[in-house]
Amino acid sequence: MDISALPLGEITFTPEGGLRLGALARMADVAADPAVREAYPVIAHALELSASPQLRNMATIGGNVMQRTRCSYFRDVSAACNKRAPGSGCAAREGYNRGHAILGTSDACVATHPSDLAVALAALDARIHTRGPGGERTVPFADFHLLPGTTPDREQDLRPGELIVAVEVPPHPRPLASGYLKVRDRQSYEFALTSAAVALHVQGGVIRSAGVAAGGVGTVPWRLRAVEQHLVGRRPAGGLWAAAAERAAEGARPLAHNGFKVDLLRRTVERQLRIVGGGS
Amino acid sequence: MTRSQSMQPQSAVGAPVARVDGRLKVTGSARYAADHGPADGIEGVVHAVLVEATIGRARITGVDTRAAEELPGVLAVFHHGNAPRLPYRDNPFPDSINPPGERLRAFQDDRVRFFGQPVAVVVATTPETARHGARLVEVRYAAERVGTDLAAGTPGGEPETYGRGDVEAGLRSAEVRLEMTYRTGRNHHNAMEPHAIIARWEGDRLTVWEKTQWVADPRNELAAAFGIPQESVRCLSTVVGGAFGNGGRTWVHSVIAALAAREVRRPVKLVMTRKQLYSGVGYRPAYEYAVRLGSDRSGRVTAMAHDVRGETSRYESHADDMALGRMLYTTPHVAQTVSLVPLDVNTPTWMRGPGWSTAAYALECSMDELAHELGIDPIELRLRNEPESDPATGSPFSTRRLRDCYAIGAREFGWDRRNPTPGATRDGDRLIGTGFAAGAYATERMNAQAYARLDADGRVVVQSATSDIGPGTATSMSQVAADASACRWTPCASTWATRCCRPPRSRRWPGRWRASARPCRTRATCCAPGRRPRGHRPGLTASRRRPGRVVVRDGWLSVGTDPGRGETYPQLMGRNNRSHLEVIGSYEPPEESGFSMYSYSAIFAEVAVDARLGLVRVRRMLGVFDAGRIINPTLADSQAHGGMIGGIGQALLEHTITDHRDGRIVNADFAGYLLPVSADVPDVRAIYVDGEDREADPIGVKGLGEIVIVGVAPAIANAVFHATGRRVRELPITPESLLG
Incomplete structure (x- = not known):
């Protein structure tokens, strides 16, 4: 079904300072929007570091959020994959899994969620607006992507007949410093090994709120609440970034080829906290 | 017809002319x-x-x-x-x-x-x-x-061996000894056009x-x-x-x-x-390359032992040429074994700089390790081991301008500004390093045949049984043909496009290792009708004179003592009622030339390494090549830049990965098999050392298409060591290999 003619391409700000991205807004348009760049650099960075210019010119925000994993066994129809063919097994767990997740995995699936934008949206507490036969719904971003558990074929909280109409970023206290860091094998046109989205509200020399999320490491866009909790109420100084980032990989379950991601994730988060929060 | 015997002016060869088929290709009308x-x-x-x-x-x-x-x-x-x-x-x-x-x-x-x-x-x-x-x-x-893992496989058959001197004795008596094993991943060619x-x-x-x-x-x-x-x-x-x-x-x-x-x-x-x-189809096989090196304190390498294992299929034995370690340095004691490990894989094949680029990685990284160990500048170490004649055969080199490559490269790259201490140069979060490596590639010559026809309108058509795989063969051959017939070179793609191959009558070789231009591998070419020089008189027919005294310039035939009197090819043929003249020329390299013939490279690389995140980025690279005569500098740059970018891939990105449980390749696409993109290739420059090689072949070319990748990967690997002080002995160099 071609939905490209639906009027869902708008980028609008609410009076309170929230941001509403229509599901059909193009990645390139959102990334280039001056107001988005001003208010939420983390969104613009995440989009600019995604895919290629050609793809960003065509791909939409709703599509990006619905993007499926790059697990090569998922994409190779001759391989076992519980996500593609429930019950067939997971070839990746004991196979080549350098790119796979260390967080949120299950026995059934270790596939990484590939989106950069979704990591930024997770850090910003976004919400997904849907419309369907049962009317309109709003789903908190943290609940939208489903952990694989025993049903990795179910990836989102999206009901039959439902359509994403918009992604909303709620108003954030200002000033809000934010940004996205992507670590990858090559400089462009490549998915993340690890990534970090950071949004910090600092007032009176104290971190009042923090949104931190990671990509390339989770089966879903991975919110780092332990890191956030360590930051809030503290002054951005000295070893705070390292101490907070130390908590980034809590609960990580590395596989044969992706063990390096545990440490790389901490370093990525630490680096991005420093870039956004300043100091050494 | 050959340059060494010719009185004819050479004007087309050496000119940076555009590809005759460029328009066809960029407009999509070239037919693959x-x-x-x-x-x-x-x-x-x-x-x-x-x-x-x-x-x-x-x-x-x-x-x-x-x-x-x-x-x-x-x-x-x-x-x-x-x-x-x-x-x-x-x-x-x-x-x-x-x-x-x-x-x-x-x-x-x-x-x-x-x-x-x-x-x-x-x-x-x-x-x-x-x-x-x-x-x-x-x-x-x-x-x-199923067995597909080189590390777990057993060599089949006897290894290929090479030896000179007594390597074990040489190693025992060496003042400095190093032992390393280097590993290279499997690479796929990944040409844009599928088979x-x-x-x-x-x-x-x-x-x-x-x-x-x-x-x-x-x-x-x-x-x-x-x-x-x-x-x-x-x-x-x-x-x-x-x-x-x-x-x-x-x-x-x-x-x-x-x-x-x-x-x-x-x-x-x-x-x-x-x-x-x-x-x-094939691929560059994975290798394990063990090096033992012995040297005296002054940096004279006395002994080198190379033990190489490479993957092949169970049904065919593909062996790459690992001769680099025998001829690059003057080392008196050298021993090599090259073993093939049969696996449940398809047969590998030659991939750009086959064997030599792999061997250069191991040899040139080991030389860098020795330079560091001895505290000698890496280029100075090479100079101290530079042979005067081929140490493997004793034959003189036809041409070997490697010292020139080093000197020019060091000057242009700014090598003397380098702080030799590893890990000592920093730019923000990045450590900066520079690295150097040398390389060589054998000049291989094969039988070839070409048909040339001069039409009454002055057009020259040359055909040979070859294809143009991208280096611009039709263009460079037309330049050679223009000079050989002393016609003015003008692009004439239509002739090129309509002439397909003539299947050769005798067996021959693709010459695929060659430079961007050789007559033996070019299919068809053309140049324009001759023109009478301004102010010159028609008259005395050149053909009545002794042919040896006839000089042709821009299609104007005249006698040496009186350039003003002469005629054009069309006039000559018209006067003789000839619609065309044709000739088949063939080339057979001498069985024993008495010379050792190689192209050479000196590669300089600068990298920035974000050591905390394991990220290596090439900042700039310079290649200096001794490839003999350069037929067309624009085409040569296309080859050199492409080869060096391929080397970035070999060093940092490209790796075909097999799931050894069932032999499945898990990254068989451009999303999973990483090639350098534009952002990975900031500044790549090539310089060609002046000169030709009269022993190599009649047009003085030694070959460029392969040498341009040889030495790139070790130059980058050595730069990573210089940046970080960390020696990664496996390609590609990944973030995880630099963490921890």
């Missing part, structure tokens, strides 16, 4: 193998799609083709159970570059030898139907235990439009497979969208296409998918 059709006399073409094994080693117990055959538009499904037995005459070197062993045959038995092996083919009236049909073919297997073929039978004569680097090879291999005379096969190849060695031999899919065409009695087109290219 699969683009041919009715305009070429191919009517009623049907489409073939391969079905590949989804198991690494097995016996096929059944093939269910019913669902595919019931699909409207499917004409036939062939597999080992119903395909005709083919004669498959032997087709060894030098008629082919088939390595020793028994080549993979088209559906001739029930064996699965590697994951992705073609086990059936579906022929249908449209490509979509054929692809759908291929999905519907069900193959059943009796699985066998593709159109096969058409007319009676027992076969014509193929084929992607190949060497038009004689499909002819010879298809003739051998079908048991027909070589003269019954015609291979046409106009342009090739990159090959990098993978078009050197004729793979099984070409036989399958011809088989299908013969059975369905229609021309058959077969275009491989990107994924199929990872198992259907």
